Each structure stands twice: as structure tokens, then as C-alpha cells.
Amino acid sequence: MSLFLSLDPQTMLIMIVISSFLQACVLIALGFVANQYKGISLYVVGTIMASLAFIIGLLTFSWEVPPLKFITNTLVIGSRLVWAIAIGQFVGRKTTNFTWIFLIATLVFSQVYHNYIATSYNARQFFMIPLNMIIGITTISYILKSKHDYFSFTVYSLVFVFTADILLSFFRGLLILNGKTQSLVDPSFANLLTFMTLFIIDFLRNGFFVLMVSQRMYADLKVLSETDFLTKIFNRGAVNELINKKIKDKKSYPLSLILLDIDYFKRINDTYGHDVGDIVLKSVVGALQTQLHSRDLMGRWGGEEFLIVLPHCSAAAVRDRAESLRHTVENTGIPYGTKTDETLHCTISLGVVTCLGKTTTLDDLLKSADIALYDAKKSGRNRAECIVIS
Secondary structure: OHHHHHOOHHHHHHHHHHHHHHHHHHHHHHHHHOOOOOOHHHHHHHHHHHHHHHHHHHHOOOOOOHHHHHHHHHHHHHHHHHHHHHHHHHOOOOOOHHHHHHHHHHHHHHHHHHHHHOOOHHHHHHHHHHHHHHHHHHHHHHHHOOOOOOOHHHHHHHHHHHHHHHHHHHHHHHHHOOOOOOOOOOOOHHHHHHHHHHHHHHHHHHHHHHHHHHHHHHHHHHHHHHEOOOOOOEOHHHHHHHHHHHHHOHHHOOEEEEEEEEOOHHHHHHHHOHHHHHHHHHHHHHHHHOOOOOOOEEEEOOOOEEEEEEOOOOHHHHHHHHHHHHHHHHOOOEEOOOOOOOEEOOOEEEEEEEEOOOOOOHHHHHHHHHHHHHHHHHOOOOOEEEEEEO
16 A cells, blocks of 8 residues: 555556557557457547547646646546447447437536636536446446347456446545545545556456457357358358267257258259349248257258258157158248249258167268158159168
């Protein structure tokens, strides 16, 4: 504690200036490499505003004049407003423009009033502290109401940082009540706590924001690498990995697998063109998805081949499921032209295999499913053939 109290405000503010400048450089670089996300550019603007506020605040130690205090305070709170909007945009929350415009107008008016008309330090602080707390609470609500499955750790870390900032702001308000702090340059405990809070909180907030962006980029790249670009379901590599996990899980048995093929798909491409062929692929996938359960997996295995995995599905049950899939696709009209009556129908053939309980391999399942699919096609197509592995 004695070491903390021995620090002077000017030295601490110099530390903050250096730290904020370095963080701004990192965030500017982040803005260039991750500009596909909303809110990042705005967050960078907020960081630059904060850096400028600290630099100008350093000048007040030599020239404590109203214009400098007005600019410093406006930039400090303004940067927090910008950060809140930016984080809201990044996590996909709709920000209310009227609310933020009102808060910005209130901030500017209050700074003009408290710096040029009623020049009371305490009155100015007792306006800025609640405003900072309101901004923090709003930011927390944006974060908690967002979908953050892929970056929950950093989300809750940011919530912790903003909560700490709110509590420390409240504590600072209590410290100012003793009347020992009348200026930013006063070496009071309240000022020392403020500068230390700015140094730590800003570092943690910016660090966790960068980490949140990185986690989202990783998650998006992972989804992109696992998704078939046309049908938006799992691609072959992803479904291969997921099936192997199901095979190793004893709770998945009896485990059923369906390998299906769109009948005469080449004829559709030759007759109507590849654009219509793409429409057929997407429509068939949409029809199949209506019959799947939450625990089922489906992926595109080849050109017009799809693989469906049904964990804990018996041989009798999978026969019914396969017939339901076949019937759904057969009765789905696929519009392909500009006229409403331009629709076509297609059918599918299905090779079904069920492993009752013995641990198997993906190769064995696929070989059996391929044999069943061949039998379905040989028997006239638009049907399902089943094989059981005991």
C-alpha cells in the first residue's frame, strides 16, 4: 500500500499513455485483418479516442484550463460510449441510435456546463461516474444477451472486467466525498485508484476483446472448413470425423447409417443445366432435414450422394425412417424456373446398414451401405435396401 501511495498521478498517467498507445497500435492492426466483422473498426476508434484523452490529460498537469479538461473528459466518456456500441455490434445486438445520441448530447452539454459555467470538480465527477456506470451496465447487457457459444470464456471475462469497472467507479465516487480530491493533478487516493484502474481495466478489456475476435475467427474458419459450400451441411471430411466419434461411443448402438443417391441426377444436369442441378441438391437436402432428429447427422458424401447417421436407431426403426425420407423427397416439388408451374420431381435410392452392438469401423459400414445402395438401384431405384450387421 505504501508503494502504491508513493506513486504520483503524473507518472501513472504517463504509464497509461504509453500502454494505451501500444494497445491502440495492436487494435488498429486487428481492424485491418478482421474487418469483416461489425464493430471492430468502431472499437478501434474508441481506443484512439481514449489514447488522445490520456495524452491531452497529461497536458492538464501543466495547463489546467477548461478547454483541455472539456476535451479530456468528453473523450474519456465518449470512448466508453463508442466501445459499448462497438461491442454490441460485434456480438450482433441491435443498438438503439436514439439512446446513444441522447447520451452523447448529455455528455457534451454537461461538460460545457461543468467546465465553463459551474466549475465544480465534484459535480462534474458525480455526473461522469453514473454515466460511466450506465454505459458499463448497457455493455454487459449486450454481451449477456448475445449468442456466444464459441467464445463464452472471453464473453464472461469481459463481463467481469466491466463489472469491476462499475464497482470501482462507485468506490471512486465514495472516495471523492471526503473533499480531498479537487483536481486531476491532486495526489489523492481517489486519483491514484482511478489511474491504476484505468491502467488495469483498459488493458484487460482490450486484451479480452482481441481474444474474443480471435476465437470468433477460429470458430468461423472451423465452420467453413466443415461445411459444404452449396448445401450448407457437413462436408465429407467433417462427417467422416463425426461418424468415427459415434462409432467409438457405445451409447450410439444400435447405430444405423444411410447412404443415399439422387436417381438419374446426371440426366437432370444434362436436361436442365447445372444451375438447376444445384437447386435440386439444395431442395433434396432441405426435404431430408425435415425428417431428421436433433441427434442425427447428415453430410454430403459425394456429388449427389449423402450420408445420414442415426445413433441409437434399430433396424426396424431405420427402415421406417428410410421410407419416410424416400417418400418426402419423392413428393417434394422443386421449382426451377421463373414461372410458378415450372417444377420437377426427383427420387432417391437408399442403402441402409445397421450395426446392432458389435464395435465396427466406418469402412465396414460404408461397404455394407454401398452394397445395399447398389441393390436398391439394381431393383429399380426409388427404394431402400437394408443390411444388418450383428
